[in-house]
Amino acid sequence: MDRLDAMRLFTRIVELGSFTAAADDLNLPRATVTHAIKRLESTLGAQLLQRTTRRVRTSRDGEVYYNHCLRLLADMDAVEADFREATVQPRGRLRVDLPAQMARLWLIPTLPAFFARYPLLELDIGTGDRFVDLLREGVDCVLRVGELPDSGLVSRRVGTLEQVTVASATYVRKQGMPQTLADLQGGHHAVNWASPTTHRSESLEFMVGRKRREVILPGHVTVSGVEAYMGCCEAGLGIAQFPRYRVADGLANGRLREILPTMPPPSLPVTVLYPPHRQMPARLRVFVDWLVELMAKQL
Template identity: 35%
Template sequence: MDQLAALRVFIRTVEAGSLTRAAAELGLPKSTASKLLSQLEQHLGAKLLQRSTRSLALTSEGSDYYERAGQLVAKLHDLDTDLQHRRSLVSGRIRVDVHSTMAHAVLIPALADFRARHPGIEVALGISDRPVSLIGEGVDCVVRLGRLADTTLIGRTVYEDHLITCASPDYLRRHGPLTEPTQLRQGHDLVGYFSALSGEAKPLVFQRGAEKIKIAAKGFQANDSMGQVSMILNGLGVGQTFRSTVKAHLASGALVPVLEEWTAGTEPISVLYPPAKQQNVRVRAFIDWLVEHLDAQTGRS
């Protein structure tokens, strides 16, 4: 039984003088409201209302319970209103840095929801795969992909994102189907990714059971993840990228997963911020919202 919902049905029924009107005002089917009321009485082991087809009256137990329950629900309403009011008053500017593909595919489409929740917070969004110095560049928090090495920051790992091997339908029509990773070593174009910091190119990795294959991406390469995805979309070759950032392209058919019997591994998606920002209400509000949104994106909430 949802006791809070049952309490609201009971209080509204008393105040409306009718279960039918109470159900309508609460947006519930009458059968649901009646069931909640019956469950509440069973839970309490007491009759709260004397009901007939024409009248409704409180029992002595119901009268006492109505007075106390009304006070409780009123306090809960005041608590909700106060919290919503305080959240609406949070204001100021925050600087957030985000990985390129995640910014375009995941974060930017959801920023209207953040603005609706926190209209007073101004978000300055830095979009780049280049690692930034949070303290040196005045960044409040950053979303990063990969294993965390900077121990001076506070980090919240949100989820593990799967790497996916994919290509455009046009590319596959021109080059034929793929059944084994080793086919990529000849007769195929690859789209790789290299670090904007070190210049090191990441190989394409394939694993099936104990077997692991690494293939150097010697075709096209980009040091910006959005650029890499754009290359794959435009039929320049086969590449590996994060599933969450190309989910829409996979759903539309603009990209096609290949070599699905082979896993490409996972990387953590984390939110990091300097210890000095731990008590900043604007930063906390953004991080809490971001974690909730990323959870929803991965279907975990």
């Protein structure tokens, strides 16, 4: 293993906090990883990593060396990219995390076209809305919907999602179709959504002209999972709000009915988050550009 490879290996161990995780991430034998770090420490004459039973941490010298490695590797990647990207297809594995429903209904059906354009790329796709520590988990980027707190990551808005207020056809037959917000507050129920992070129930939101109006309705059930939210709405337990793409089939076949179409919920921003790079890897850049292209075409 040459010096540059050893530096890349060292940075992955620091970022993932584990020899084993770095070995798995780089597809290397555990013994090779251990030997390479021992050789690197011997060459430098310094202990770089402190090993405990639960985690690997940098020593003081290791922290200094890690920062030098980041700068040197970024410069090397930038130089190689300048010469390579004009003529060579992006290659390698990209680890991404996506909301489950967006992945299944929107992104995954387009992947044959993506791989036809970029045949040397591989995608490792995780799905969920949980917090992902990109550096510690070795994830290249995450796609998230809604307003996001400041995370120190680079964010790129790739589009917005139109939202819609819906109820099941069964619910509308029993409760009637509200025509105004006053009607809505006069005896209707909601499937209440609780944030998975704060666990607080969130109100329904409507755009009346350019003004955002919040409406809190009573409900028999509160959920914090997307599938449960949809299931409760389809079961006639109350009114709910979704991105339009998520309920398009239900609206088309009459299983769901749109509520107050002239006062839709505010659109949701869709954002890609990724760690800061002095030179964004080509494989990440083309994937983010692909997401922007899809948003413009489909959502």
